[in-house]
Amino acid sequence: MLNIIIITLSSILVAFAYNFLLIPHEILSGGLSGIAIMLGIITPFNTGVLNLLLNLPLLILGVMKLGKRFISYTILSVAVLSVSLYIIPIYKATQEPILASLFGGVIVGFAMGMIFRAAGSSGGFDIIAMLLSRKRDFPLGTLIAAMNGVVVAVSGFVFSWDAALLTLVSIYATGKVVDTIHTSHIKLTLMIITSKGEEVKQQLLEKLHRGVTIIDAKGAYSGEGRQVLITVITRYQLADVKSTIKETDPQSFVNILQTTEVIGMFDRSTSK
Incomplete structure (x- = not known):
């Protein structure tokens, strides 16, 4: 329930940033939302309607390919954002374009970050990234940067x-x-210390296309046997993995480390 509230409020906040700061100065956002803003400015159609229409094919694909919880939260975010863009009037909150650009970007970033933390996304390029991250070790940052570069270039010409x-x-x-x-x-490396190693392992293998390494260990203070599970995931999987571990073993200890580079078999599905 808390995640639903966070996603709903954050999506409304994104709409306010768009309609109060970015759109009045013809400033675009990244991803499909930026394309929706541009089309909303140069056509008579409302930005909210366009945002929903542009995301619809990806949402349908996500329903078939991605986890139910992630795509459900994403659909909620897209729906709330689209409706909010339709309802909230366009108002120029500041006469300074640079202030509108900077603060609009910060507000959108804060809201989208909260949506990510709540195990959802705002749709668009995030769904593409999620789909690719589950299939192969793809340079997602480069892909999203290239897509946003196209949005910037189109903005300059239009x-x-x-x-x-x-x-x-x-x-x-x-x-x-x-x-x-x-x-x-x-990419992130997870070290999971748990007394329910087999259960956690099965859950991770079912939901991830990633290998899991298990090491037997013993608690220095308690002397009780534990298992250490080590796996590498993409940042798009982090929210789901944290939720899975919490549901399987709430008493587990998880250390999340940044991973500079991965060499060797990263995607378990490609070994078949």
Whole structure:
């Protein structure tokens, strides 16, 4: 229930940032939302309606390919954002474009970071990244940066290059805040110390295309036997993995480390 409230409020906050700061100055956001903003400015259609239509094919694909909880939260976020964009009036909160770009990006980044922490996403490029991350060791950061680069370039041709640079500032600010709130690392190493090693292992193998290494250990204070499970995941899987571990063994100890590079078999599904 808490996650639903967080996602709902955060999606409304994103809509306020769009309609009060970015859209009045013809500044775009990253991803499909940025494309929806651009189309909303140059066509008579409402940005909220366009955002929903652009995300609809990816949401349908996500229902078939991704976990029910993640895609359900994502559908909630897209729906609330689209409705909010439709209802909230467009108002120029500041006359300074650079302030609108910077603070709009920060607010959007904060809200999207909270959505990530609640095990959801705002749709668009995040669904594409999630799908690719489950299939192969793909340079997702490069992919999303390239997609956002297209949004910036289109902004320059459609509006002005001043607007394109302001869009770049907005996207950069959003990314930095999301990284601060969620995690900036594409890959993470998890060390899970648990007394229910077999149960946790089975849950991870069922929900991830990742290998899991198990090491027998003993608690220094209690002297009781434990198992240490080590696995490497992408940042898009972190919320689901944390929830799975908590449900399987609430008493487990989990250490999450940043991973600079992975060499060798990262995707377990490719070994078949």
